[in-house]
Amino acid sequence: MLIDRIEAQKNPTRHTLVALVENKPGVLNRVASLMRRRNFNIDSLAVGTTEDPNVSRMTIVIDASKTNAALVERNLYKLVNVIDVQDVTNQPTVMRELALIKVRVADATHRGEIKQIADMFQSRVVDVAKESVMLEVTGEETKVDSIIHVLQDYGIIEVVRTGRIAMTRG
């Protein structure tokens, strides 16, 4: 790959890199170690299996205002266990994040309201307890951010987010 001029510093958006890596012990450590020693700032890193049992897939989100995404891509590529890296930021891509949110429930009205909010965000109630409900929401980060923001009024007990996963369209 050839680079005429690195534009990354001018581009304030987040960059999404998709890396296919060999499914071997220590590969996540190699990627994490690279990020740390090169002082690359990452927003999220999601790892999972793929259609090929020998290959894992990492989705890495970089704050391009702090870190040059092109350099991250090229350094990742140098890792021997990395099969391929793509910056999918400027390609038509489906990006999703999964979040579990545990919200405090003071009384039955709150429970109803929270259910309504969940419906509006097309999210599901996955657990109901006496003093809390747990919601499952998927979508782009902005959607997850929004529902968390709305639910804050009720009191959020716990949140877990997977970080972004991405796949190009077509």
Place this chain on the structure above:
Amino acid sequence: MKLTGAQIIWETLIQQGSTTVFGYPGGAILPTYDALVDYQDRIHHVLVRHEENAALAADSYFRATGKVGVCMATSGPGATNLVTGLANAMMDSSAIVAITGQVASHLVGSDAFQETDVTGVTLPVTKHNYLVTDINELAHVMAEAFYVARSGRPGPVLVDICKDVQQKMIEYTPITSVQMRGYRAIKPQGKQDMPRLLTNAKTLIDNARKPIILAGQGIKHGNAHEEFREFVDKSGIPVTTTLLGIGVLSEDHPLNLRMMGMHGEAYVNQAIASADVLIALGMRFDDRVTGNLKTYAKNARVIHVDIDAAEIGKNVPAEVGIVGSVKDVLRELTPMIEDRTHPAWMEQINERRADTKAHDVMSAELPEDMLLAPQVMRAIWEATGGQCTICTDVGQHQMWETQYFQHTRKNQLITSGGLGTMGFALPAAIGAKFGRPEDEVWAIGGDGGSQMSLPELATVMQEGLNIKIAIINNNFLGMVRQWQELMHNRRYSSVEMWTPDFVKVAQAYGMCGMRATTLQEAREVIQRAREHDGPVLIEFVVEKETNVFPMIQPGKSLNEMTRRPVQPAALGGGFDFMKEKA
């Protein structure tokens, strides 16, 4: 053919063309050393006195020969001692394979005796590393290790092999080709991009008024000396080299301005600062080369060719960045460019160059009872006619060597660049002598660095190596002292060094030892050392508080350099002129 893991290790080394291994045995690598007994007729093991020096010698062996250097150590402390040498090879892109023993696979993770997570410890200082717990993987891993080490941008690869893997037996067939799913030596280029980039490069080069070539070690590693010289001769563009780039073009070539950077000559850095086009070939814009990046070559448009895509745009943005070996790129680029000379530009450079002599300590009339390190470098150069391999350590003497030794032979200087590893010179000379047995090899170190690897004198004697060891003794950690003088108001902190009687040290090792305290003596002992058929250690007792100039202090711009003071005898002939009055 059924072989043990240990035998497979040696078989692979032989298959890969290794004839020399630098190492140190121990518990977890015992089976491999046991197997060595049956391979001694084909492979020579050099017993060093500290594992760090095994790695440094292997690094130097690679630089001297272009063949992958091999070092070996046991688990735990043996392996951790390798770390500095691996980091040195990583920074300077040297292809070495390090083989370490590991505790038996069922003990891994149990804090067994001499167990260390060696692949964890060495991860950031290797190009890649492997932990082998299964003998079925061993042959492939060994072949991969050599391939990864030498291909693309060279680098160190460590293979950590469990003791039981060395002991087990397996049917062995030599690995003839390496297929790796992830690794590609050079990041593939877009097919359409290459012609466009070459055309862009050609246009920049043909229209440049003040171009300069920044030549780095990539030219050496890619063995592109010929292609490079053709490019220089056709383009007529002046060349400056990085420290590790010394030796890619003879320093008596009329277009070679010599070394750039922190201790480069003033006219060289001024030329870079005023250039309109930089052509960077196989170099990585180290901070010792650029000084302050914000002001670095502000008016220049940059063409950057490197085999490592991650180097392009890392420190200096490139208008034309080409990923590839310098050899391949120049083969295409040189025929495209115009045959040119740059008389006006060269005249401007030469005008600035003209006063260099006036600043040169060699122009001064020095008292006869004193000795300066630059005089030693010059004397070694004169005595050898420049026909030798030089291994330097790190510090003042290293910079003086670059300034006062004219390098005319290909890859003549072996020095620790990126990591700046003190103690490098002696193990490097050992590695270089095995790589170039016919060559005259000099190790030049300061009194600080030399004491870091002094035990290797025993290795020199045990191996009967005819190398000449020069210790430039100013009873100081000279470069650190210089920084304290210039940047910390001469508050000297832990830089004054008591040194042993180096002549007696040499004698204690059964080595010929000599001392020189004046230029006359220096010339005599250098001559006697060269005539002596065997190793010689010479202590050169030099002036204590002299500084290396020119100097661009850290973070300063190329134009903010401290020059050497104007020298001649008119100043009174004392040696104070070597000191910068801060």
